[in-house]
Amino acid sequence: DQQVKQNSPSLSVQEGRISILNCDYTNSMFDYFLWYKKYPAEGPTFLISISSIKDKNEDGRFTVFLNKSAKHLSLHIVPSQPGDSAVYFCAASVQNYGQNFVFGPGTRLSVLP
């Protein structure tokens, strides 16, 4: 029973265009969400986070949107760059429950030059 889902295993985008990665969750107790990026042979690297009291958080080229009623969040990267090519993991946690993250299966983003 996957509590965090990323239904697109892969995504290809042209350089300079927008990349949109989606994530759905089932546990309504989740109140903190993160995106991690992973390159081959490296551990995941934190990208951006959002708490459930917000619906948007922006950091440079990266914006995360949260729709609590739909239990859906998305990561927008604009403009996309070839260096953004990596696997992106969505993660969620419950603040008062050890803050252990539940990860989705990941989406592999390829940004084509």
Added chain:
Amino acid sequence: DTGVSQNPRHKITKRGQNVTFRCDPISEHNRLYWYRQTLGQGPEFLTYFQNEAQLEKSRLLSDRFSAERPKGSFSTLEIQRTEQGDSAMYLCASSLVGGGSSYNEQFFGPGTRLTVL
């Protein structure tokens, strides 16, 4: 480099053998987490420590698995009587909890890839 380090990076063992992995977290971090990642999946939580206390263990952590963080600094994860299903990437992460913030970013190490033949 003051990031999270893990040793060894790769381990190949035969079924039935015991293996031990080490994680050195970022020095001022008080929480340390162990995750397991298999191909095509995201990291799955195994256990975590607050300082030297092991506060939570996942159902995934069978009796063959044991983790320690004896002095609240580095941690070891031991798998006894390894099985082929234990083959995975074992990731360690650390975070600093407190200082007025309830949320914490976890910093991951590069992982130890275990192959059980």
